[in-house]
Amino acid sequence: MAGQKIIKSKFFLEDDFLETLAEVPAEEVGAWKPDKKLKIVGAPVSRVDGYDKVSGTAQYTFDVSLPNMAFAKTLRCPHPHARIKSIDISKALKLPGVLAIITHENTPKIPWYYNTSYLFDPHLRYLGDEVACAAAESEEIAAEALKLINVEYEILPFVTDAKKAMEPNAPKLYEEGNIRGGKPSVYKRGDAEKGFKEADAVVEDTFTTRVAVHNPTEVHCSAANWDGDRLTVWDSTQAVFNVRDALARSLNIPANKVRVIKKYMGGGFGSKLAPGKYTVMAAFLARKIGRPVKIALDRKEMNLAVGNRPDSVQKLKAGAKKDGTLTALSHHSYGTVGSHPYGAGCSWPLRTVYQCDNVYVEEYSVYTNAGPARPMRAPGHVQGTFAMDSLIDEIAGKIGMDPLEFRLKNYAEKDQVSNLPYTSKRLKEAYKKGAEAIGWHRRSQPAGSSPGPMKRGIGMATQIWWGGGAPPAYATIRLNRDGSAHVMAGTQDIGTGTYTFIAQVTAEVLEIPIEKITVTLGDTGRCPYCPVSGGSLTAPSVSPAVHHAAQQIKAKLISGAAAILELPEDQLLYQKGVISDKKDPSKKIDITGILRKMQEQELIATGARNANPTGYTINTFGAQFAEVEVDTETGRVKVLKVVAANDIGRVLNWKTAENQFHGGIIQGVSFALMEQRVIDQATGKVLTTNMHDYKMPTVMDMPEIEAYVVSEADNMISSVGAKGLGEPAHIPTAGAIANAVYNAIGVRIKSLPITPDKVLTALQKARRVS
Amino acid sequence: MNKEDSEPKNISRRKFLKGVGTGVIGGAVLPGVLTSEEKKKTSPPHQGKVPLSLKVNGKAVRVLVEPRTTLVQLLRDHLNLTGAKVTCNHGECGTCTVLLNGKAVYSCHILALDAANKEVITIEGLLAGEKLHPLQEAFIEQDGLQCGYCTPGQIMAAYALLLKHPKPTTEQVKEGMAGNLCRCSTYPNIVKSVMAAAEKNAVKKGKGG
Numbered sequence: 009m010a011g012q013k014i015i016k017s018k019f020f021l022e023d024d025f026l027e028t029l030a031e032v033p034a035e036e037v038g039a040w041k042p043d044k045k046l047k048i049v050g051a052p053v054s055r056v057d058g059y060d061k062v063s064g065t066a067q068y069t070f071d072v073s074l075p076n077m078a079f080a081k082t083l084r085c086p087h088p089h090a091r092i093k094s095i096d097i098s099k100a101l102k103l104p105g106v107l108a109i110i111t112h113e114n115t116p117k118i119p120w121y122y123n124t125s126y127l128f129d130p131h132l133r134y135l136g137d138e139v140a141c142a143a144a145e146s147e148e149i150a151a152e153a154l155k156l157i158n159v160e161y162e163i164l165p166f167v168t169d170a171k172k173a174m175e176p177n178a179p180k181l182y183e184e185g186n187i188r189g190g191k192p193s194v195y196k197r198g199d200a201e202k203g204f205k206e207a208d209a210v211v212e213d214t215f216t217t218r219v220a221v222h223n224p225t226e227v228h229c230s231a232a233n234w235d236g237d238r239l240t241v242w243d244s245t246q247a248v249f250n251v252r253d254a255l256a257r258s259l260n261i262p263a264n265k266v267r268v269i270k271k272y273m274g275g276g277f278g279s280k281l282a283p284g285k286y287t288v289m290a291a292f293l294a295r296k297i298g299r300p301v302k303i304a305l306d307r308k309e310m311n312l313a314v315g316n317r318p319d320s321v322q323k324l325k326a327g328a329k330k331d332g333t334l335t336a337l338s339h340h341s342y343g344t345v346g347s348h349p350y351g352a353g354c355s356w357p358l359r360t361v362y363q364c365d366n367v368y369v370e371e372y373s374v375y376t377n378a379g380p381a382r383p384m385r386a387p388g389h390v391q392g393t394f395a396m397d398s399l400i401d402e403i404a405g406k407i408g409m410d411p412l413e414f415r416l417k418n419y420a421e422k423d424q425v426s427n428l429p430y431t432s433k434r435l436k437e438a439y440k441k442g443a444e445a446i447g448w449h450r451r452s453q454p455a456g457s458s459p460g461p462m463k464r465g466i467g468m469a470t471q472i473w474w475g476g477g478a479p480p481a482y483a484t485i486r487l488n489r490d491g492s493a494h495v496m497a498g499t500q501d502i503g504t505g506t507y508t509f510i511a512q513v514t515a516e517v518l519e520i521p522i523e524k525i526t527v528t529l530g531d532t533g534r535c536p537y538c539p540v541s542g543g544s545l546t547a548p549s550v551s552p553a554v555h556h557a558a559q560q561i562k563a564k565l566i567s568g569a570a571a572i573l574e575l576p577e578d579q580l581l582y583q584k585g586v587i588s589d590k591k592d593p594s595k596k597i598d599i600t601g602i603l604r605k606m607q608e609q610e611l612i613a614t615g616a617r618n619a620n621p622t623g624y625t626i627n628t629f630g631a632q633f634a635e636v637e638v639d640t641e642t643g644r645v646k647v648l649k650v651v652a653a654n655d656i657g658r659v660l661n662w663k664t665a666e667n668q669f670h671g672g673i674i675q676g677v678s679f680a681l682m683e684q685r686v687i688d689q690a691t692g693k694v695l696t697t698n699m700h701d702y703k704m705p706t707v708m709d710m711p712e713i714e715a716y717v718v719s720e721a722d723n724m725i726s727s728v729g730a731k732g733l734g735e736p737a738h739i740p741t742a743g744a745i746a747n748a749v750y751n752a753i754g755v756r757i758k759s760l761p762i763t764p765d766k767v768l769t770a771l772q773k774a775r776r777v778s
Numbered sequence: 779m780n781k782e783d784s785e786p787k788n789i790s791r792r793k794f795l796k797g798v799g800t801g802v803i804g805g806a807v808l809p810g811v812l813t814s815e816e817k818k819k820t821s822p823p824h825q826g827k828v829p830l831s832l833k834v835n836g837k838a839v840r841v842l843v844e845p846r847t848t849l850v851q852l853l854r855d856h857l858n859l860t861g862a863k864v865t866c867n868h869g870e871c872g873t874c875t876v877l878l879n880g881k882a883v884y885s886c887h888i889l890a891l892d893a894a895n896k897e898v899i900t901i902e903g904l905l906a907g908e909k910l911h912p913l914q915e916a917f918i919e920q921d922g923l924q925c926g927y928c929t930p931g932q933i934m935a936a937y938a939l940l941l942k943h944p945k946p947t948t949e950q951v952k953e954g955m956a957g958n959l960c961r962c963s964t965y966p967n968i969v970k971s972v973m974a975a976a977e978k979n980a981v982k983k984g985k986g987g
Binding site for chain 2: 054055057058059060061062063064065066067068070071073223224225226227272273274275277306307502503504505663664666667668670671672673674675678698699700704705706707708710713
């Protein structure tokens with residue numbers, strides 16, 4: 009099989025169209041068609057990294073310990089907005105055990121946050137902004153050293169609320185003002201005003217969501233070690249290559265001198281997509297003191313400084329004809345991105361999910377004096393879907409139509425933004441399956457009519473996300489003479505089963521037992537490039553590259569056997585690593601025999617992800633249905649059951665896929681009912697900096713979950729035909745729960761999280777009105 | 779076992795006080811460098827160490843630790859048993875769960891000295907050589923994990939639960955596991971793993987039981 013060629017490729021990542029030139033297979037890779045019966049791919053194979061994780065031997069970055077290692081801690085700004093007037097580290101340096109301290113005064117100006125700031129910026133824009141970093145013999149001594157650093161701050165006026173930050177006299181974080189880019193991001197399709205005039209019914213409402221924090225269990229951490237001019241960094245990251253490049257740039261050394269390793273990581277959910285300042289600081293300190301340096305954030309820092317999901321205030325409007333046809337949709341929103349550039353937009357679902365010719369969108373991303381936002385499991389879509397699907401329920405109710413029927417009436421056959429057809433869309437099947445499984449007919453009619461103080465309701469929401477994957481992504485297979493194999497790919501397994509599906513794809517093609525395959529990931533020094541572990545693009549990007557590499561190995565084996573057996577290739581049959589003559593099965597040779605004759609110790613091939621088809625849009629689709637019980641006396645909402653039905657192309661491993669459905673859904677329950685970062689507006693202090701105050705679900709909060717996949721392989725995407733799942737599993741849960749709560753009590757809660765106080769207040773208000 | 783060892787509270791308190799009183803090995807105090815105000819502000823790391831005896835995974839361990847050392851620090855930093863993880867360091871999440879005299883505890887929330895003369899079992903202690911405990915196998919089979927970071931804590935909580943209730947109901951499993959956070963939210967499979975292990979009498983069959 010021939011090698012690679014260069015092509016133009018377009019793909020979507022976290023709200024951005026990216027066009028890249030990519031190296032892809034020169035020839036079409038023999039596809040696994042939907043009807044092809046696969047033995048290992050798709051089967052519920054147990055995780056190949058299971059042993060390491062259950063035995064406690066899995067080495068996470070937090071567990072890395074190096075000889076002669078020093079420890080670093082970061083001094084963070086105690087004020088929401090300040091400027092460093094002076095900084096004196098002399099006393100701290102005299103504390104025995106302190107090895108080095110870096111600040112803006114003794115490090116180069118390293119650009120950070122898209123060139124809006126520096127690694128150490130004397131202009132401190134949030135409570136938690138990095139002021140200095142100290143390395144010492146122990147973490148405790150480093151922490152003591154921080155107390156001895158004398159910083160004189162010029163305290164500046166601050167603003168932590170997005171609405172207040174947009175007012176003309178608000179304290180400014182940047183010269184350009186607090187609205188990112190100085191103006192809103194606007195999207196128009198058709199004529200929304202005209203559409204609203206043509207409508208028989210119009211509804212308008214404002215929905216709000218709060219800032220959520222990723223809080224992965226493994227804290228953000230790095231360990232850096234220099235050998236002369238070569239740097240090795242162990243990092244808890246979702247993107248080893250991004251970290252490598254950030255280190256090379258920051259330290260002004262070539263990329264080949266930097267090796268970044270991430271074997272196992274304790275969760276990321278988007279917070280570990282961006283290279284961290286702490287990583288670069290550890291590398292600086294390690295070079296300065298000539299010893300390895302480890303830096304691990306604590307839980308408070310995790311809640312202040314390493315990202316969050318922006319909040320949102322979304323004013324939505326929908327117009328529809330009596331027959332249910334949507335005539336117009338509009339979305340005006342703003343959200344805080346915190347102290348540094350990020351996007352708070354959340355209108356994508358509204359633009360694309362339902363068929364509507366007239367759409368208007370205006371979104372503001374607002375700077376505030378709070379920790380900077382980062383992508384968090386389906387950025388924008390979770391808050392956007394909650395608001396959009398709440399409004400869709402409202403308008404369906406207004407014209408007296410079943411909410412599911414209304415959604416089917418406005419089913420979009422193509423992508424309305426690009427005006428392109430989808431490679432595949434099985435949303436109708438998802439609606440059908442989900443409605444059946446939850447028992448859609450059982451929902452309260454009218455809303456709130458179930459008897460007694462404990463009221464039950466059923467609601468639904470629709471999911472759209474990209475998740476088609478794209479080049480570049482590579483995988484290298486080394487087939488050993490004994491028939492075992494080693495696969496290397498520069499992606500990361502963040503708990504999603506990447507190690508396992510790579511082994512499965514290899515095992516499927518080469519027909520060798522999965523136990524004979526070892527997978528190495530997350531090592532820029534060993535593995536070929538793969539993209540970040542985000543955007544639900546890992547499986548759809550990496551699995552075809554592995555497939556391509558395995559097919560090349562197989563082709564080499566067949567060609568070797570043909571030469572050895574002196575038979576034409578098409579007369580040979582490949583079965584479980586043995587190649588035989590179709591006519592005379594006694595003429596055969598196995599992998600070991602072929603490699604021995606070839607005088608090879610190993611066969612090596614690198615595969616590449618193919619290009620996506622032009623003229624099509626790739627999306628994942630799905631629907632979730634939730635059943636809740638609301639205690640109208642206490643205001644407590646209990647989610648009883650969630651059904652998910654999704655189009656994710658081919659399922660690579662049902663065991664890990666179902667698990668990911670569970671996780672996405674429970675995190676959705678959590679976003680709907682409990683998670684919120686709370687800032688005291690008067691002092692600018694974050695009040696939720698530990699795992700007690702920042703509420704997250706435990707086993708007691710899990711609903712009954714049923715997950716279904718209604719799709720098959722989509723070979724327009726790749727030879728494997730898989731789409732991503734991580735984000736699709738999470739997107740519609742909160743919206744489905746909000747609609748179920750409405751169905752239960754007949755009063756709509758328009759603000760997440762749906763806490764008991766909000767439920768009781770809304771019920772009280774409704775009683776007063778009636 | 780000598781007499782002192784059989785009186786854990788006395789010994790640890792006496793040695794603790796002795797350590798504080800006499801064990802300061804210079805260094806942390808900075809005469810002439812810090813003002814008295816700064817000295818108050820800093821409470822320098824105490825370098826006085828006291829002896830500690832306990833049993834970890836069936837083996838007698840004698841170490842010198844600073845009195846403020848937590849049990850998880852002892853396990854991870856002194857004994858290189860890194861299975862237990864520090865996640866919140868506040869007794870809120872359970873990733874540091876180990877068994878102390880047969881009971882599941884948050885090892886970040888217990889001083890190492892409070893484990894004096896007691897028996898600690900960590901995730902590493904469930905293995906027989908390289909062979910997994912049936913409870914650990916159940917977590918693989920039922921896919922009771924995703925990123926795996928909280929898994930050692932989950933398994934130790936499950937182990938304690940199964941010691942107490944060898945045939946638990948689903949509700950008992952949920953109650954027993956409620957102190958262990960899993961941010962990946964693998965909860966349904968964690969419950970399945972524990973139930974499957976109970977079905978196979980995992981704790982009885984395993985080495986630790």
